[in-house]
Structures are given as structure tokens and as C-alpha cells.
Amino acid sequence: MAALTPIPRGEQVSTADQRVVLHRVPWAHYEVQLALKGESSVPRITYLDGAMELMSPSKDHERIKSYIGILVEAYALERGIDLSPYGGWTLREAPREVGVEPDECYLMGPDQGRDRPDLVIEVAWTHGGLDKLEVYRRLEIPEVWLWKDGALQAYRLGRQGYSPTAGSACLPGLCPGALTAYFEQPTATQAVRALRADLARETGA
Numbered sequence: 001m002a003a004l005t006p007i008p009r010g011e012q013v014s015t016a017d018q019r020v021v022l023h024r025v026p027w028a029h030y031e032v033q034l035a036l037k038g039e040s041s042v043p044r045i046t047y048l049d050g051a052m053e054l055m056s057p058s059k060d061h062e063r064i065k066s067y068i069g070i071l072v073e074a075y076a077l078e079r080g081i082d083l084s085p086y087g088g089w090t091l092r093e094a095p096r097e098v099g100v101e102p103d104e105c106y107l108m109g110p111d112q113g114r115d116r117p118d119l120v121i122e123v124a125w126t127h128g129g130l131d132k133l134e135v136y137r138r139l140e141i142p143e144v145w146l147w148k149d150g151a152l153q154a155y156r157l158g159r160q161g162y163s164p165t166a167g168s169a170c171l172p173g174l175c176p177g178a179l180t181a182y183f184e185q186p187t188a189t190q191a192v193r194a195l196r197a198d199l200a201r202e203t204g205a
Contacts, residue, residue: 017126018056025052027094034090034099044088047099048130057103061125064147065103067188068121071179072106074192075171078199083108083170086117096138108170116141119170124148133162143169145176152176 030047033054037045043054057065069085076083083106092099105117120141122132136144137157144155144162154176155162156169168174185191 017058017061019126019129020054021129022052022054024050026050027097030092030099034092041088044101045099046101046130046132046135047092047097048135049097051130053130055129057123058125061103061123064125064183065121065123067183067191068123068145068147068152068179069104070188070192071182071195072104072119072121072171074195075174075199078196079171079173081108081171082110083119084112089117091116091139091141093139098135098138100132100135100139106170119143119145119168121145122147137161147180150180152180 025047027047030045030052033045033052037043042056044057046053046055073083073085075081086105086107088101088103089105090099090101091105102117102120103123104121106119107114108118116139118141120136120143122144124132124146133144133146133155140157142157144157145168146153146155154165154168156165166175166177168176179195182191182194185194
């Protein structure tokens with residue numbers, strides 16, 4: 001059975017992500033959908049316990065995701081942190097019945113051979129859909145940043161699941177929530193320049 005995810009009252013349809021959630025979907029069907037999709041960036045497909053979400057992100061969703069990503073990379077450059085972006089890398093495990101394509105993800109450090117990212121970024125622009133934190137918990141992703149309702153929150157994985165944290169273990173010295181101040185800049189390049197200027201002031205450069 002398929003159901004369109006409700007759009008919150010007051011939110012314009014034209015600004016919302018387009019999302020369909022299918023239930024009682026076998027794992028084999030999920031893998032077929034991934035194969036049919038191929039290298040296309042949409043729809044982004046998430047699978048959890050037989051539920052499959054197909055989501056086409058809105059312009060605003062992509063803007064927020066891209067601003068976070070470019071600011072992360074700018075911070076890493078300024079602080080000498082090695083990382084590589086892997087975009088919507090398809091992560092899945094049949095035994096745990098989970099699969100996902102993140103908005104953005106990163107491997108940290110010079111060793112880029114690991115089979116799971118160290119940091120994942122997710123934008124929840126339109127409410128509803130599957131529980132992404134549960135998906136990432138089962139995949140054992142160490143750190144997830146979730147943007148929701150204008151706030152960016154970092155979560156670290158522990159024995160009891162994810163716990164919110166003010167700082168980032170992947171990017172020492174950075175408070176992810178502070179990055180939202182740069183979203184007010186009209187372009188991503190201006191946001192990066194503003195971040196670099198603030199970092200320079202911190203170090204007295």
C-alpha cells in the first residue's frame with residue numbers, strides 16, 4: 001500500500017519534498033528499484049523493515065544540503081582535516097533490513113578504504129517519512145548531522161543509540177549548530193567567505 005506523506009499545514013506544496021512511502025516491500029524489490037534507478041540522483045530511496053521511501057528533494061532541501069556540505073569542506077580545509085565527500089553513497093545491509101542514500105556523507109582521514117562513512121548529513125525539510133536515525137544506527141554510522149526546523153543537530157552513536165552533542169568528533173572544534181548562521185548568505189561562496197573570516201578572527205590570523 002502506498003501513501004503520500006502529509007505536508008505540514010502552512011507549507012506550500014511547491015516548496016516541499018515529494019515523498020511516497022510503500023509498505024510491505026520485500027528486500028528483493030528494494031534491490032530491483034535501486035538497479036532500475038541506476039546512477040540517477042532521484043528518487044532517493046530509503047528502506048526500513050519492509051517500508052520503502054521514495055523521495056525527490058525540493059530546491060530548498062538541496063540548498064540546505066549543499067550549504068552544509070560546502071561549509072564542512074571549507075572548515076576542513078582551514079583546519080587541516082583530511083576528508084572526502086561521497087554524496088549519496090548507497091548504504092545497505094540485508095540482514096538488518098536497512099538501506100539509505102544520504103544527502104551527503106564523508107570519510108575522514110587519509111584512509112578512504114572503509115565501507116561505511118564516518119559522518120552523514122541529512123536534511124529533513126518536509127516532515128514525515130522513515131526514521132533515518134534508526135537506519136543509520138543499524139548501519140553503525142558514528143556521527144550523523146540532522147537539519148530540521150531550522151536547526152542543525154549532531155548525534156554521536158553510543159551503546160544506547162544516538163545521543164545529541166554540541167560538538168563534532170569528526171571535525172574537532174566545530175559546533176555544527178553554528179553553521180546555520182551562514183545560511184543567511186545569498187550564495188554559498190559568500191557563506192564560505194564569512195566562515196573563513198570568522199575562523200581567521202578566532203586564530204588571530
